[in-house]
Amino acid sequence: MRHLLDTRTLSRDDALRILDVAEDMRDTQSREVKKLPTLRGKTVVNLFFEDSTRTRISFEAAAKRLSADVINFSAKGSSVSKGESLQDTAQTLQAMGADAVVIRHGASGAPHTLATSGWISAGVLNAGDGTHEHPTQALLDAFTIRKRFFGDDSRGRDLAGFHVAIVGDILHSRVARSNVWLLTTLGARVTLVAPPTLVPQDVSAWPVTISYDLDQAIASAPDAVMMLRIQLERMNAAYFPTEREYSRRWGLDAARMGSLPTASIVMHPGPMNRGLEISADAADSPRSTVLEQVANGVSVRMAALYLLLAGERPTTHPQEEAR
Ligand code: NCD
Numbered sequence: 001m002r003h004l005l006d007t008r009t010l011s012r013d014d015a016l017r018i019l020d021v022a023e024d025m026r027d028t029q030s031r032e033v034k035k036l037p038t039l040r041g042k043t044v045v046n047l048f049f050e051d052s053t054r055t056r057i058s059f060e061a062a063a064k065r066l067s068a069d070v071i072n073f074s075a076k077g078s079s080v081s082k083g084e085s086l087q088d089t090a091q092t093l094q095a096m097g098a099d100a101v102v103i104r105h106g107a108s109g110a111p112h113t114l115a116t117s118g119w120i121s122a123g124v125l126n127a128g129d130g131t132h133e134h135p136t137q138a139l140l141d142a143f144t145i146r147k148r149f150f151g152d153d154s155r156g157r158d159l160a161g162f163h164v165a166i167v168g169d170i171l172h173s174r175v176a177r178s179n180v181w182l183l184t185t186l187g188a189r190v191t192l193v194a195p196p197t198l199v200p201q202d203v204s205a206w207p208v209t210i211s212y213d214l215d216q217a218i219a220s221a222p223d224a225v226m227m228l229r230i231q232l233e234r235m236n237a238a239y240f241p242t243e244r245e246y247s248r249r250w251g252l253d254a255a256r257m258g259s260l261p262t263a264s265i266v267m268h269p270g271p272m273n274r275g276l277e278i279s280a281d282a283a284d285s286p287r288s289t290v291l292e293q294v295a296n297g298v299s300v301r302m303a304a305l306y307l308l309l310a311g312e313r314p315t316t317h318p319q320e321e322a323r
Pocket of ligand 1 (some may be wrong): 054134137175231270271
């Protein structure tokens with residue numbers, strides 16, 4: 001794997017390889033010494049043009065646990081705010097010896113441009129581009145579902161037979177898009193649930209079922225309900241009457257959660273708007289995987305960095321190296 005730009009073009013084999021390597025990484029993270037020497041001497045640059053806390057920190061933790069050097073570059077207060085182009089920024093980082101660039105950008109397609117422009121030779125990881133994709137988020141979500149349902153027996157398994165409902169602001173969500181492609185590649189069935197105003201126009205070309213009714217979707221007994229954040233910062237118009245009305249119709253609360261099958265899980269990529277798309281009791285219930293998603297994110301990003309920077313067929317297994 002040279003780059004990780006999207007899940008739309010990620011094959012089932014590559015997806016399972018990342019998830020399985022992430023299992024190995026997770027095993028190493030329960031040890032007292034969490035650090036592996038695998039990427040010693042490599043430099044990972046976090047290039048963030050959009051605000052982010054958890055994704056940047058997660059990539060930073062992942063790179064450091066593999067012993068890579070990490071340079072955090074956030075566009076605010078940098079030469080980018082003085083008008084420097086993506087090309088100049090990228091070439092500067094390349095000249096400093098970056099082996100991998102983790103990029104988050106407000107423009108859909110920016111990571112793809114970076115990877116294919118010939119400006120840099122580093123591997124590119126998309127950490128969220130506009131409303132397009134957020135591949136490591138979808139991978140950590142798939143990892144979390146697999147782990148909850150199969151536990152230690154997760155390796156090699158896909159999600160055939162699973163039904164996932166993705167609920168809320170689909171229109172602005174790169175998390176929803178990356179999950180639609182990855183979950184269906186792994187064999188799961190996906191239902192998108194949203195008010196009509198928050199469903200993208202091109203959705204008819206996606207391999208999903210659309211529902212405008214959360215209660216109906218819950219009655220169909222999904223294995224996982226993934227609540228999305230209402231992205232108020234990307235909204236320049238009124239997409240729903242009031243927040244209260246939104247919560248009443250499309251929010252997950254204790255009553256709706258109680259109608260789910262006992263084994264079903266509740267997911268959210270964070271950051272949560274508690275009281276809007278998800279109530280506090282739903283977010284904090286034992287069904288909620290919110291904190292597992294955060295923890296698994298580090299393992300999945302370790303796996304992605306490892307596969308990009310250490311090659312597909314390592315001579316030593318990451319777990320063996322740590323011994
Ligand atoms: C998501 C993102 O930035 O796309 N969050 C994240 O990666 N932690 C989802 C969101 O912002 O709602």
